[in-house]
């Protein structure tokens with residue numbers, strides 16, 4: 362297995378949308394193994410998307426099972442051709458990115474999502490995710506659309522917090 | 530570039546302050562580093578790292594005078610790429626009274642809590658002002674201990690929660 366080179370901003374290729382995977386073959390699975398190796402080599406990344414290593418196909422890996430404070434999760438996931446079919450709620454959380462060194466920012470994401478995808482053999486998958494895992498999935502799916510979290514950063518002074526306060 | 534100076538400018542808010550300051554610096558070969566700019570109580574405040582050739586104070590003084598800004602400039606000795614990631618956030622709100630910030634931050638300091646960012650505001654009405662404060666910082670003590678340390682500060686609503694930065 363190989364640790365692949367991660368594209369970092371301002372690399373224009375990070376803006377390129379990815380294409381669906383059509384052949385679920387050994388080459389795909391070998392790439393996924395390299396992608397996982399690359400994720401693990403980074404600084405505590407809970408996810409990685411294929412375009413981050415210059416392969417513009419809809420493939421991503423998620424694993425939020427090892428956070429400091431445990432969060433609801435489905436363990437280690439390889440998601441091919443993922444699509445979010447349902448969004449619910451919204452919340453602010455802090456994000457960084459392997460492709461954006463030395464910067465973190467607050468981003469609004471849906472609290473709960475339902476997601477369909479395929480496994481590395483083309484079998485259908487379906488998950489209901491919430492909280493941190495849902496956030497990670499949305500962050501990685503953005504990469505497949507050529508979007509980075511810095512395209513979505515909100516001010517720390519955003520009024521979401523105040524609205525929450527007054528809802529009590 | 531390592532000779533960063535910290536520039537602060539404060540004055541009655543009006544449109545065009547940032548553009549005028551940035552243009553003067555740019556036209557004279559200065560670089561801008563990290564900056565925080567914000568309207569506080571009708572004043573506009575600028576704190577900005579600048580680096581460049583020559584007498585920045587002499588350059589900016591006439592502009593500051595013209596725009597009614599107080600200027601302060603000093604060798605800060607700071608540098609870029611030295612971010613610290615916060616791992617705890619503290620939210621406070623309650624009827625405004627003297628001593629909220631002193632009490633909350635005093636209790637946090639006793640726990641070795643390093644404040645990386647603090648924003649506070651007075652909401653509500655003039656008759657019933659509500660103080661709202663949001664603190665982000667780093668602390669290696671458990672959340673429960675921190676929460677206990679600030680739990681008996683009167684009528685305040687206090688929330689201590691972890692910040693798990695998502696890297697993906």
Ligand SMILES: [Zn+2]
Nearest residue numbers: 458459460697
């Ligand atoms: Zn990312």
